[in-house]
Amino acid sequence: MADVMTRLEPDTRAVARGLSDMTIRNLFIIPTIAFLIIFNVFPLLYSLWQSFTDFRASTTAPANWIGLANYRDLLGDEFIWRNFTITAKYVLISVSGQVVVGFGLAMLLNRAIPMKGLITTLLLLPMMLSMAVVGLFWKLLYDPSFGIINYFLGLGKFEWLADPQVALFAVAIVDIWMWSPFVMLLSLAGLSAVPKHLYEAAEIDRASSLYTFFRITLPLVAPILMIAIIFRTMEAFKTFDHAYILSSQPTTELIAIRLYKMAFLEWQTGMSSAFAYIVLIMVVAITNIYVKYLNRAKAR
Amino acid sequence: MARIELNNIEKFFGSVQVLKNVSLTIEDGEFVVMLGQSGCGKTTMLRAIAGLETVSSGTITIDGREVQDLKAADRDIAFVFQSFSLYPHMTVEENIAFPLRAVRSSKADRVAEVKEVAKFLGIERLLPRRPSALSGGDMQRVAIGRALVRRPQALLMDEPIGALDAKLREQMRAEIKRLHIARNSTSVYVTHDQVEAMSLADRIVVMHDGVLQQVGAPNEVYLHPANLFVAQFVGSPVMNIADVAVEGSGTDALLRVGRSEGFRVPTATVSHLNGSPAKLGIRPEAVLLSREPGEGFETETTNVEPLGSHDIVDVRVGDETLRARCDSGFARGDGEKVWVTLDPARAHFFDAQTGQSLRRTA
Numbered sequence: 059m060a061d062v063m064t065r066l067e068p069d070t071r072a073v074a075r076g077l078s079d080m081t082i083r084n085l086f087i088i089p090t091i092a093f094l095i096i097f098n099v100f101p102l103l104y105s106l107w108q109s110f111t112d113f114r115a116s117t118t119a120p121a122n123w124i125g126l127a128n129y130r131d132l133l134g135d136e137f138i139w140r141n142f143t144i145t146a147k148y149v150l151i152s153v154s155g156q157v158v159v160g161f162g163l164a165m166l167l168n169r170a171i172p173m174k175g176l177i178t179t180l181l182l183l184p185m186m187l188s189m190a191v192v193g194l195f196w197k198l199l200y201d202p203s204f205g206i207i208n209y210f211l212g213l214g215k216f217e218w219l220a221d222p223q224v225a226l227f228a229v230a231i232v233d234i235w236m237w238s239p240f241v242m243l244l245s246l247a248g249l250s251a252v253p254k255h256l257y258e259a260a261e262i263d264r265a266s267s268l269y270t271f272f273r274i275t276l277p278l279v280a281p282i283l284m285i286a287i288i289f290r291t292m293e294a295f296k297t298f299d300h301a302y303i304l305s306s307q308p309t310t311e312l313i314a315i316r317l318y319k320m321a322f323l324e325w326q327t328g329m330s331s332a333f334a335y336i337v338l339i340m341v342v343a344i345t346n347i348y349v350k351y352l353n354r355a356k357a358r
Numbered sequence: 359m360a361r362i363e364l365n366n367i368e369k370f371f372g373s374v375q376v377l378k379n380v381s382l383t384i385e386d387g388e389f390v391v392m393l394g395q396s397g398c399g400k401t402t403m404l405r406a407i408a409g410l411e412t413v414s415s416g417t418i419t420i421d422g423r424e425v426q427d428l429k430a431a432d433r434d435i436a437f438v439f440q441s442f443s444l445y446p447h448m449t450v451e452e453n454i455a456f457p458l459r460a461v462r463s464s465k466a467d468r469v470a471e472v473k474e475v476a477k478f479l480g481i482e483r484l485l486p487r488r489p490s491a492l493s494g495g496d497m498q499r500v501a502i503g504r505a506l507v508r509r510p511q512a513l514l515m516d517e518p519i520g521a522l523d524a525k526l527r528e529q530m531r532a533e534i535k536r537l538h539i540a541r542n543s544t545s546v547y548v549t550h551d552q553v554e555a556m557s558l559a560d561r562i563v564v565m566h567d568g569v570l571q572q573v574g575a576p577n578e579v580y581l582h583p584a585n586l587f588v589a590q591f592v593g594s595p596v597m598n599i600a601d602v603a604v605e606g607s608g609t610d611a612l613l614r615v616g617r618s619e620g621f622r623v624p625t626a627t628v629s630h631l632n633g634s635p636a637k638l639g640i641r642p643e644a645v646l647l648s649r650e651p652g653e654g655f656e657t658e659t660t661n662v663e664p665l666g667s668h669d670i671v672d673v674r675v676g677d678e679t680l681r682a683r684c685d686s687g688f689a690r691g692d693g694e695k696v697w698v699t700l701d702p703a704r705a706h707f708f709d710a711q712t713g714q715s716l717r718r719t720a
Contacts, residue, residue, distance in 0.1 A: 258410050259443040263504070264431040265460035273456075277447045 109332035116325035128332035138333070141316045148230055148301075148312055149294040155234035156290055160241025161283065167242070168249040178246075185239045193300030196232045200304070222309040229301045229310050233294065241286045248282035249275070277355075284352045288345055295341050313337055360421040360511040360544050361386045362407060367416035369402055369568075376402050377413070378568040384512075384546060389538050391547045391555040393591070394565035400548045401516055403565070407546060408437045408514050420511055436505035440517040442497045444489040450500050451476075451485040457508040475503045478540075479533075495526045502537070512544040520549065531557055552592050556580065564588045586713035589639045589706060595670055598645065600678045601710070602638035604628050613638065613700070618676030619655040623702040630718045635710040642670060644704035645682035647689075647696045654699030659689045673698050 077085070109128055113121035132138050167178060184192070199207050200218040208216050218228040252275060260270045298314035317337070321330035362384040369377035376399045384390045392400040405411035407418060409430030418426040425433045436457075444453050451472055452459075458468045476482045479499045489497055498518055505513055519530045535558055538545055549555055555562050556576045564571040564579060564587070572584040583589035589597045605612040605620070611628050614620035615638060646654075660679060661672040664686060671682050671689050673696060680698070689696065707716040 253441075253443075255439055255441055255443045256445060258430075259437070259439065259445070259504075260456075260460070261410070261430045262408060262435070262437040263457035263460050264508075265456070269460055273459075274445060 105331040105334065108328050109335050111328045113328040114325050115327040121328065124328075128329045129336070132329065132333055132336060138316070141311055141313045144226065144309065144311060145295065145313045148226055148297065148310075149291055151227065151230040152233040152237075152294045152297075153287060153290045155230060156238045156241045157283065157287060159234060159238040160243075160286070161245045161279075163238065163242040164245035164249055167246055181242060182239045184236045187236070189236070189299035190303060192232060192236055193303030196235075196300065197304055200228055219305045220307070222307055225305045225307045225310045229297075229304050232300050232304065233297065236300075237290060237293070241283075241290065244282050244286040245279060248279035251282075252278045281352060281355045284348060284355060288348045288352070291348070292341055292345060295337070295344075362512060362544065362546070363417075363419045364403075364407070365417045365419075367403070367406065367418065368414045369399075369406060369411070370414045376568050377406070380416070380568070380570055382563060382570065382573065384544060387542045387544055389545045389547065389558060389560045390563060391549060391559035391561075392563045392565055393549060393552060393555040395550055395591070398565045399568040400550075400563075400565045404437075404514050404516055404546060404548045407512075408435055409433045410437070434511045436508065436510035436513050438498070438501050438505050438513070438515040438518045440520050442489070442501045442521075444497060444500055444504075446489055448488070449485065450481065450487050450489070450492070453489065453500055454485075454503045454507050457504060461508075471507050472503075475507045478506075478537075479503050494522045495530060498522065498530060499533075502534075506537075506541070506543075510543070512546065515545065515547045517549055518547075519554070520551070527554075534558060552594065556592070562592075564591060566591075582715070582717070583639070583706065584715050586637065586639070586708045589708065589715075593641060595642050595681055595683075597706075598638075598640045598642065598680045599708075600638050600640075600675070600680065602636055602707070604631055604633060604636075613702075613705075614676075615680075616676030616678030618657075618678070621654055621700050621702075623700070623705075627702040627705065627718075628707070631707055631716060636716060637708045637710050637713075639706035639708060640680070640700055641704065642681045642683040644701040645673075645680050646699050646701060647671060647673065647682050647684055648699075649696060652697050652699070654697050656695060657698050658692075659694045659696060660692055662689050662691060671696075 108121065110123060110125060111121035112124050112127075163181060167174060167181075171177070197219070199205050202208060202215045202217050202220075205218075207218070208214065217224075219225050256274055256278075257270065260274055265273070296314050297312055298318065301310055301312050302315050302318070304310070313333075317330055317333050320326050320333060364380055364382045367377050367380040368375065380399075380403060382390075392403060394400045402411055406413050406426075409425070409428060409432075413426055416426070417424055420433060420435070430437075445456065448456065454472045454475060455468050458471060463471075472485070473482070476485055479502065481496060481499050481503060484492060484496055484500065489500065492500065502518070515534075518534070519527045522530060531554055534547075538558075547555075547558060559576055561573060562576055562579045563573050566587050572579055572588045574582075579588060579592050583592060583597075586599065590599060600615045603614045605614055606625075609625055610622050611625045612620040613623055613628065648654075657673050657675060659671050659673055663670040666686065669684050669686050669688055671684050672679050673682060675698060682698070708714065709716055
């Protein structure tokens, strides 16, 4: 390529292309790579190094290499395991809720109804809001004395966010409300891709609508539903904003909240880096299980 | 098996009427082929019998039971789709077993039935495969297997072999015929291919613009077309149609086609026309060409289509062109001198206005 460049007259190059390959490289590629290195690659490696030290960002004391001590302490800490259990429960409730609600809405919308476009857009609105804002106004909705939820359900002064048994569900409900539309959108794409003649064939074959749903619709939508589940699981694992705003119960302390406290309230920088790595490895592992299933579903 | 009756069926899509007062009886065990161009309403009619389409008015009965308001599942008919409509995520075996599983028949029954149908259709080795791994012909065999496995009252087929290539079509046509003879199931078959219709049908139903044009055995439809549409739709190559004027009286009349010299025919064959404006329809095999001077008059060839078993030769007759079926090698090219005449016994006449056949009442 270099000799092509030298053989061409500088002006013809400029006239022919507007921008030379060199200019494009300098203008777009180099800044992108530099940005990635500074903000992604370097922090990743730096935090990996930190996770093997006793570094605290709040002091000027130098970081000491302590090997795997952070990892050993974290994995041996029963409180951390409680955070993991809470998170697993939260992910399960929230993602399964989103799948049921989202897929149900998609089924309702996957037919000729008046004002379908408008209804779909309205249903997508929660997804477009800021998580922190959602957390703040749901806190008002859940409020025991003037919250509208208790008013409508006639629950008196029920403490949604203070009750240790219910708080996690309350947080998950907000997530379900916010992200079901996402599952709905993907499911709708999957549902509309099922050929209509398969339903006709099933009708001729005397299949009941329930049988048709479980034997035709669901298997054919499964791959795209799986993609929605992968996305939502990864996101649910890192839930922080609305959970942090809504409740300070120990029973709603998700790993992201624990991590935040460890890193920025307790200033255990080295330890929290190790924690973050453990979470990363877990999410990658879970995602891999899904991807394997997805590939199997797609192979059919 | 069942007898299907359609009475005064009408069907509208919005303001467009696709079925106009259709009445038809399909006898038990009969193979009826609905023949017509795309958009003539034949598929809509089939889907209405199946229950995949509602009718706007009229009744459909299967074995005396009115079914027009029943769902497809309650009519006990099977349907073979042009697109095969196999369930892509199931194996061939699961596809064929689907209608049995859907009504929760026992596993032992299911296995036995699927095996029997697969053997009958010669697709046993395909049972563990998925539809995506099958050829077009095999997919359609599986689709037919799925339709047959539950022993339906009637078998409806919507251009089942239309998506296959020519050679496979011919083979599948023979298989469908064999299957019908073996099972003797009431069958309704939709196609736009008149060769398919001729070779398969006990009776052909020719449709055009949502109206039944003619119902009859293949030979009857071919030899005695009820109107111009049927005459031109059935038969390949297409029947010659030309304006004709009948002149003269006595024993011989003169059929003047396209202002030519005219063909001399016995008056008895044209006496029923009464001199009203008419169109002549004559099949290529009834246009007789000869190299020797004889009856008719001399003209020249304008085009030759060699087809192997025979040739189709175009000749000029006045300002019209008639196509003739000749032995292969009869004419070598354009502009050859030949003598042309018509077989008056095989000439058809149609009313120039209505297009209805003008048949001798004798």
